[in-house]
Each structure stands twice: as structure tokens, then as C-alpha cells.
Amino acid sequence: MARxxxxxxxxxxxxxRGIVAFVKTVALELARFGLGVNEEx
Numbered sequence: 001m002a003r004x005x006x007x008x009x010x011x012x013x014x015x016x017r018g019i020v021a022f023v024k025t026v027a028l029e030l031a032r033f034g035l036g037v038n039e040e041x
Contacts, residue, residue: 027037
């Protein structure tokens with residue numbers, strides 16, 4: 001049986017994916033300068 005979603009999971013998941021997308025975009029933009037970007041979750 002699946003558990004019902006807990007309060008706050010949807011907004012946490014949406015903001016987490018937003019940060020991941022932002023970091024990937026910054027990594028692509030800075031790669032041409034030889035710079036790397038890390039995201040720890």
C-alpha cells in the first residue's frame with residue numbers, strides 16, 4: 001500500500017528540480033572558461 005504524500009513534499013521537489021536545472025545551466029555556461037560547478041543535495 002502506498003503512503004499518502006506528506007505536507008511540503010511537492011514544493012520541496014519542485015524547488016529541488018529548479019536548483020538542479022539552474023546548476024546544470026550555470027555549468028554549461030562556465031564550461032567554456034574551464035570552470036566546473038558542483039551541486040550537493
